[in-house]
Amino acid sequence: MGRIVFVLAALPSLAASVWGSLQLVSDKPPAESSLVWVDGLSLSFTFQISPIASLMTVIISGIGVCVFIYSFGYFSKDSPGLGKFSATLLLFSTSMLGLVWSDSVWTLFVFWELTSITSFLLIGHKNMYAQARLSARRALLITASGGLCLLAGLLIISDNAGTSRLSEMSSTGSVSVAALLIMVAAATKSAQFPFHVWLPGAMAAPTPVSAYLHSATMVKAGVVIAALFSPIFIETEVWKYLGLFFGVISMLWGAIGALRQFDAKLILAWGTVSQLGLMFTLLSLGNAKATFAAIAIVVAHAVFKAALFMIVGEIDVRAGTRDIRELSGLAKSMPLAFLVAIVSAASMAGVPPLLGFAAKEAAIEAALGLSGLEAWLIGGSIVFGSALTVAYTLRFLLGVFTTKKAVDAISVKPASFGLSLPSAFLGLCSLVGFIFLPLVSGWVSSASVQINQKADVYQLYRWPGLTEAFLLSVAIVIVGSFLGWKLEQIIKSEAKPLGAELADSIISTVLNLAKKITGKVQHGSLPLYVTTMALTASLATIPFFFALDLTQIYWADNWAQIVLVMLILGSSFTVVTLRSRLGAAISLGFVGLCVTGLFVAHGAPDLALTQLLVETVIVVGFVIGLGKLAHGFPSVVAIWRGARLLVSAFVGVAVMVSLLSSASSPTGVPPIADLVEKSKTDGGGNNVVNVILTDIRVLDTLAEITVLVVVGIGILALAKSKQPRSVRERAINQESVS
Amino acid sequence: MIRSDSPILRIGVKVISPLALLVATYLFFAGHNQPGGGFSAGLVMGAVVVLRTVTGLQKSSQVTKLLAIGTIIAACVGVVPVFFGEPMLTQSIWETSLPLLGKVKFGSALIFDFGVTLVVVGMVTAAIEGLGGTQYMSFDGEDL
Numbered sequence: 018m019g020r021i022v023f024v025l026a027a028l029p030s031l032a033a034s035v036w037g038s039l040q041l042v043s044d045k046p047p048a049e050s051s052l053v054w055v056d057g058l059s060l061s062f063t064f065q066i067s068p069i070a071s072l073m074t075v076i077i078s079g080i081g082v083c084v085f086i087y088s089f090g091y092f093s094k095d096s097p098g099l100g101k102f103s104a105t106l107l108l109f110s111t112s113m114l115g116l117v118w119s120d121s122v123w124t125l126f127v128f129w130e131l132t133s134i135t136s137f138l139l140i141g142h143k144n145m146y147a148q149a150r151l152s153a154r155r156a157l158l159i160t161a162s163g164g165l166c167l168l169a170g171l172l173i174i175s176d177n178a179g180t181s182r183l184s185e186m187s188s189t190g191s192v193s194v195a196a197l198l199i200m201v202a203a204a205t206k207s208a209q210f211p212f213h214v215w216l217p218g219a220m221a222a223p224t225p226v227s228a229y230l231h232s233a234t235m236v237k238a239g240v241v242i243a244a245l246f247s248p249i250f251i252e253t254e255v256w257k258y259l260g261l262f263f264g265v266i267s268m269l270w271g272a273i274g275a276l277r278q279f280d281a282k283l284i285l286a287w288g289t290v291s292q293l294g295l296m297f298t299l300l301s302l303g304n305a306k307a308t309f310a311a312i313a314i315v316v317a318h319a320v321f322k323a324a325l326f327m328i329v330g331e332i333d334v335r336a337g338t339r340d341i342r343e344l345s346g347l348a349k350s351m352p353l354a355f356l357v358a359i360v361s362a363a364s365m366a367g368v369p370p371l372l373g374f375a376a377k378e379a380a381i382e383a384a385l386g387l388s389g390l391e392a393w394l395i396g397g398s399i400v401f402g403s404a405l406t407v408a409y410t411l412r413f414l415l416g417v418f419t420t421k422k423a424v425d426a427i428s429v430k431p432a433s434f435g436l437s438l439p440s441a442f443l444g445l446c447s448l449v450g451f452i453f454l455p456l457v458s459g460w461v462s463s464a465s466v467q468i469n470q471k472a473d474v475y476q477l478y479r480w481p482g483l484t485e486a487f488l489l490s491v492a493i494v495i496v497g498s499f500l501g502w503k504l505e506q507i508i509k510s511e512a513k514p515l516g517a518e519l520a521d522s523i524i525s526t527v528l529n530l531a532k533k534i535t536g537k538v539q540h541g542s543l544p545l546y547v548t549t550m551a552l553t554a555s556l557a558t559i560p561f562f563f564a565l566d567l568t569q570i571y572w573a574d575n576w577a578q579i580v581l582v583m584l585i586l587g588s589s590f591t592v593v594t595l596r597s598r599l600g601a602a603i604s605l606g607f608v609g610l611c612v613t614g615l616f617v618a619h620g621a622p623d624l625a626l627t628q629l630l631v632e633t634v635i636v637v638g639f640v641i642g643l644g645k646l647a648h649g650f651p652s653v654v655a656i657w658r659g660a661r662l663l664v665s666a667f668v669g670v671a672v673m674v675s676l677l678s679s680a681s682s683p684t685g686v687p688p689i690a691d692l693v694e695k696s697k698t699d700g701g702g703n704n705v706v707n708v709i710l711t712d713i714r715v716l717d718t719l720a721e722i723t724v725l726v727v728v729g730i731g732i733l734a735l736a737k738s739k740q741p742r743s744v745r746e747r748a749i750n751q752e753s754v755s
Numbered sequence: 756m757i758r759s760d761s762p763i764l765r766i767g768v769k770v771i772s773p774l775a776l777l778v779a780t781y782l783f784f785a786g787h788n789q790p791g792g793g794f795s796a797g798l799v800m801g802a803v804v805v806l807r808t809v810t811g812l813q814k815s816s817q818v819t820k821l822l823a824i825g826t827i828i829a830a831c832v833g834v835v836p837v838f839f840g841e842p843m844l845t846q847s848i849w850e851t852s853l854p855l856l857g858k859v860k861f862g863s864a865l866i867f868d869f870g871v872t873l874v875v876v877g878m879v880t881a882a883i884e885g886l887g888g889t890q891y892m893s894f895d896g897e898d899l
Contacts, residue, residue, distance in 0.1 A: 052837065053842075054837070054843060055842075055843075056842065622790040623790045623791075623792070625790075626782075626790045626791065626795050627794060627795055627798070630795055630798035630799060630802065631798060633798075633802050634798060634801055634802050634805060634879055637802065637805045637806060637809060637883075638805070638882060638883060638886055640809065641805075641808075641809060641883060641886050642886050699846070702787035702788055702862075702864075703787070703788040703789075704786060704787055704788050704789055704790065704791075704792070706790075706792075707786045707787060707791070707792040708787070708864075710792065710794070711786075711792070711793070711846075711864035711867055711868050711871075712846045712862075712864050715833070715844045715846075715864070715867065716833075716843075716844055718829075718867075718871065719829055719830065719833055719844070722825065722826060722829055722870070722871055722874040722875075723826065725822075725874050725875070725878045726822045726823075726825070726826050726874055726877070726878070728878065728881075729818065729822050729874075729877055729878040729881035729882070730819070730822065730881070732881045732882055732884075732885035733818060733819065733881050733884065733885060735885060736884060736885035736886075
């Protein structure tokens with residue numbers, strides 16, 4: 018197939034983006050769809066295309082199309098694993114759409130986890146590099162632990178609200194603990210401080226992934242969650258202050274991080290942390306103006322950040338490096354990329370006439386609207402963060418494109434259509450979005466109204482007039498530019514990724530601890546394993562000993578049963594006492610046959626048939642196994658043998674007592690009559706046992722065969738693990754070479 | 756060790772194999788109204804595979820494929836009703852009359868049961884292979 022898969026994969030995204038745009042402009046009430054899975058547990062796949070959902074659909078699928086086309090140019094013809102890569106990317110895109118569409122909290126959770134997993138696979142795409150694997154694991158562990166927080170939070174909130182539908186929840190159902198958990202989950206996904214450590218590492222992924230997941234979409238999942246839940250938690254203090262804490266610190270720390278990087282991609286990644294922090298801050302403020310600004314920033318950021326990442330990827334492919342200390346003279350050698358980068362970066366910095374300017378104006382307006390302590394702390398941070406944003410934007414442009422005296426101009430490969438087109442298109446979008454600003458403003462407004470009903474009065478302005486906010490913006494750009502220009506000259510040494518190292522050391526400590534514990538618990542002695550398991554299982558039956566009602570019990574239905582039981586007891590005794598393995602196997606087979614007889618005597622031909630067949634297969638299995646083993650059992654120490662006998666006897670008693678006590682204390686009428694009736698009407702068969710297996714309790718059967726499959730695979734894996742070492746060694750060698 | 760080259764054993768297993776498969780087929784279809792069913796049928800087929808393995812008649816097996824196909828079939832039967840608005844794993848029954856056989860009833864449970872059969876055969880084969888049955892497979896079985 019080769020690179021053509023990317024064209025194929027772009028088609029569904031194209032369809033989705035067209036559909037999403039139609040949803041945006043239509044006035045119809047939100048489309049709904051629901052697929053009930055388990056009615057009683059209110060488990061269902063429920064989707065609702067709310068204004069936020071359709072806005073996000075356009076962003077996700079629209080940028081998705083660009084990314085697929087970009088991938089076509091980014092990868093060379095003979096890159097390995099393109100099919101897998103494009104499939105995973107498409108799966109990610111689908112899960113992201115599922116996430117924003119879902120109205121049931123359980124659907125939401127499933128898709129949330131799917132985005133984590135696909136992100137893990139995509140970060141680790143170059144899985145021959147240890148760095149990629151390490152980064153992928155770090156990202157997975159952080160976002161997956163956030164997923165667990167989300168699950169806990171959703172359980173609490175849906176239990177408290179009495180519904181699993183997001184659209185039916187209201188602020189009365191709010192619980193502080195749930196607010197805390199969901200906010201933490203959102204922060205892990207959106208790489209908020211201190212969970213941001215995975216995002217710079219995620220840059221180990223191929224650039225299309227970085228452009229798509231780690232700038233425009235997946236990291237927005239946290240913002241979407243924060244947006245969807247903020248109407249519910251709006252009056253919960255912990256939600257607001259925790260969100261502000263995450264947002265403000267990430268906004269500033271991310272910007273500072275971006276100023277300390279030399280890898281162009283890392284500058285953008287840290288910048289993403291900062292921008293996401295701004296979105297969190299605005300959303301957490303909770304007032305309508307800030308909410309409106311947050312959604313505007315979401316839209317603008319998706320467009321310019323994806324374009325910038327694509328430019329960096331193009332530079333990486335064409336110049337062979339993305340270290341700003343080595344790049345030189347690119348403004349001349351890559352004019353189109355330079356132009357697109359200037360437009361997108363200017364949008365990021367909030368310079369007119371671009372989409373980012375209008376969004377940033379809304380944010381500054383929101384900051385100016387604050388009062389008291391909030392105005393100084395939060396508003397001040399937003400202004401300061403914006404200045405830092407201008408600074409790192411300048412650092413990016415200067416570092417990547419200028420001609421440096423000390424460095425020779427780098428020679429670049431010729432441009433390709435697939436690489437240039439998507440970023441140029443997105444760069445143009447920043448401009449076109451500004452030209453058609455009323456349209457964009459309408460979309461942003463309808464999405465914000467869904468979160469906060471008072472947001473419908475706000476809109477984005479092309480030219481706000483000489484307002485306070487505009488003057489502040491001008492000041493921000495001037496101060497930021499100066500800061501960026503100055504810092505670009507000062508900062509000469511690379512920052513250490515402290516947070517990432519800490520996260521990795523925590524992970525490896527836990528793994529080492531687990532290894533130690535496993536070493537102790539998994540000692541490798543098979544008899545001791547069996548003894549431990551049997552003893553533990555038997556101990557669980559102790560409550561049954563107290564439920565035993567001896568008055569209900571009778572000895573036998575007929576004489577055949579008594580004879581068979583005597584035979585079973587006798588041959589069981591033989592199994593235990595015989596020293597010969599073959600003899601023991603035969604005796605055990607005899608026990609099985611007698612049990613078959615018991616089933617017949619009790620009138621259960623189905624059980625008898627199955628038991629007989631199982632016994633047959635087991636005997637043949639024994640024959641094969643015994644061929645490999647010595648004739649007799651190995652001798653063991655008397656104490657150990659005694660202990661084993663004791664445990665075995667206890668297991669036998671435990672099983673007997675638990676069966677007796679459950680048989681002696683029936684609750685209600687036996688279901689047999691009901692089952693017989695049902696098997697004819699519903700199952701269409703006369704054999705009740707089989708109808709139970711294949712129809713009435715078929716879910717159990719499905720689970721049972723799943724267990725069988727797992728056991729089968731386990732056996733095969735165990736058998737194959739004895740394979741020659743060379744195979745494994747070869748795999749390890751390959752790794753160290755790359 | 757078993758004498759896997761014993762001609763009596765080999766011919767015996769060879770003769771019995773098709774008969775046992777016939778029995779398995781009977782058990783599979785009889786299951787709805789009489790003792791039998793997919794599980795029993797799977798065990799009989801499993802026993803055939805095991806015996807053929809021991810006598811060196813079985814060349815190689817596709818255990819993982821059996822396991823995978825079986826589970827997929829069973830799971831599909833479970834999921835398909837969902838798309839028709841029914842709860843998961845709802846059974847559908849079709850009745851027609853065919854020449855020679857007369858009235859024939861066919862339930863989707865039969866397909867499900869077939870999945871179960873495949874999984875059971877796969878499981879038995881996996882167990883035999885795991886226990887060391889593969890050593891007999893390398894035996895070069897000449898055609899008798």
